Amino acid sequence: MNGLRVRRWPTRGPIRLVGLTGGIASGKSTAARAFRLLGCPVIDADRVARDAVAPGTAALRSIRDAFGPGVLRPDGALDREALGQKVFGDPGALARLNRIVHPEVGREVRRLVAGALARDPDAVVVYDVPLLYETGQEGAVDLVVVVYVPPEVQAERLSARDGRTPEQVAARLAAQLPIQEKAGRADVVLDNRSTPADLAAAVTDLVRRIREHNRAFGG
Numbered sequence: 421m422n423g424l425r426v427r428r429w430p431t432r433g434p435i436r437l438v439g440l441t442g443g444i445a446s447g448k449s450t451a452a453r454a455f456r457l458l459g460c461p462v463i464d465a466d467r468v469a470r471d472a473v474a475p476g477t478a479a480l481r482s483i484r485d486a487f488g489p490g491v492l493r494p495d496g497a498l499d500r501e502a503l504g505q506k507v508f509g510d511p512g513a514l515a516r517l518n519r520i521v522h523p524e525v526g527r528e529v530r531r532l533v534a535g536a537l538a539r540d541p542d543a544v545v546v547y548d549v550p551l552l553y554e555t556g557q558e559g560a561v562d563l564v565v566v567v568y569v570p571p572e573v574q575a576e577r578l579s580a581r582d583g584r585t586p587e588q589v590a591a592r593l594a595a596q597l598p599i600q601e602k603a604g605r606a607d608v609v610l611d612n613r614s615t616p617a618d619l620a621a622a623v624t625d626l627v628r629r630i631r632e633h634n635r636a637f638g639g
């Protein structure tokens with residue numbers, strides 16, 4: 421048995437856009453790779469967000485106008501550290517930043533999804549978005565998939581991968597919605613306590629079910 425747990429299956433229409441999320445170091449990138457190997461186009465929300473504020477973009481100009489030239493590095497790129505200090509603990513400033521960045525990211529994600537579906541109308545597109553719940557995007561996808569491991573496994577894998585101290589690990593875990601809560605709200609849970617091969621098998625099983633489901637809608 422692999423780690424696929426279906427909690428709720430949508431019935432209204434075909435599943436074109438899958439939201440892939442989870443906790444830090446729970447295995448989202450590992451799962452995304454498995455989806456990609458099965459031919460699913462994957463949209464990386466972190467990359468879209470980075471590109472949205474690249475030098476020369478309207479969003480970066482708006483950020484400079486709102487927060488001052490101190491949030492840019494000498495080469496003109498965004499100084500994330502400096503910007504983080506301006507918005508950390510200031511909900512008004514954070515909201516202002518989100519009002520600049522979120523619409524740009526949303527537009528670009530919609531453009532990428534439309535492009536993938538234009539290339540292949542039967543595609544199952546995966547939107548890899550670590551903060552799906554924190555940013556209220558669950559309604560924008562057809563199926564929410566949470567890659568789950570218990571917090572102690574998250575902590576272990578995080579410190580093994582990034583060499584962080586237990587204090588740093590605890591702080592990063594505390595900054596996100598608890599993973600149990602995400603799993604409790606998911607349509608589908610991919611339990612990643614076992615091996616990466618088992619996770620890939622669960623993804624294969626899920627994609628097979630989605631494609632079967634979509635065939636019932638003619639796709």
Ligand code: ATP
Nearest residue numbers: 443444445446447448449450577581612614615616
């Ligand atoms: P982040 O939130 O930091 O982007 P992530 O959710 O994308 O992380 P991965 O990078 O896929 O998580 O996995 C975290 C670490 O755990 C990586 O070093 C990965 O190789 C390892 N890992 C993933 N799945 C397993 C597994 N089933 N068994 C052992 N190690 C694993």
